[in-house]
Amino acid sequence: MPPRSRALERAPLSAETRRTYRSRVRMFLSWLSDHAATYAADPLAERQARDWAVHDYRMWLLRDGPARRSRVYVNSALTALDD
Template sequence: MDYAEILASYAAALQEMPLAADTRRTYASQVRMYLAWLTERPATGGDPLIDARVRDWAVRDYRRYLLREADPKRSVRYVNNALAALDDFHLRRGLGKAAIAREDIPKTAPKAMDANAQIRWLRAVEDWPRPRDRALALLPFYAGLRIGDAVALDVPDVRISARKGMGSQ
């Protein structure tokens, strides 16, 4: 199978989606690495890009590879991001998401800030005079947005009511 053509088609489809440029780049990169891995280890029992059952086996094996065999081994967060990209890829191919569980991620605050630093940050943000600046500073902290995604937001992307904010559809 011509994986280069499949990857090119997927990358073109990503360009049409309302995703951040970093997300598009990451998804395309994750799928490229997965397809390269498939080339090195042909699936047994069918084609993982056509047969959903074989897809599940391949994605499960790829997850194990990333966590235990890759050099260097990948983090749980990295693997979960790779699985999200593969879900998107398989959905676009009409196979649906792989029935593969995500790895549990420890519930921790960002490593760059200890509890005291978090409190100092939140108090400093409260004192900022411009609501826009406060919102941009708090989105990564509370919503987990990357900085690039937060600054790429446009006013129509967010709908605010008097009582609560709601993301636009």
């Protein structure tokens, strides 16, 4: 199990929250793999590229995603990424 997954398992979160966090992170990584060429630097390694990627992902969820999401959903997704 990757170190971050182990950290998530030890965090004081419910099993449902852990499942949701994993799902939201997988969705972001999937989106990122489709949009990685947009960024000059690696969003998984460079802070500024990461910040822009998260910003772009948020806007995509709100405006352009296949099922435009509510602000509550978007905030929940960003919380999962931040944690």
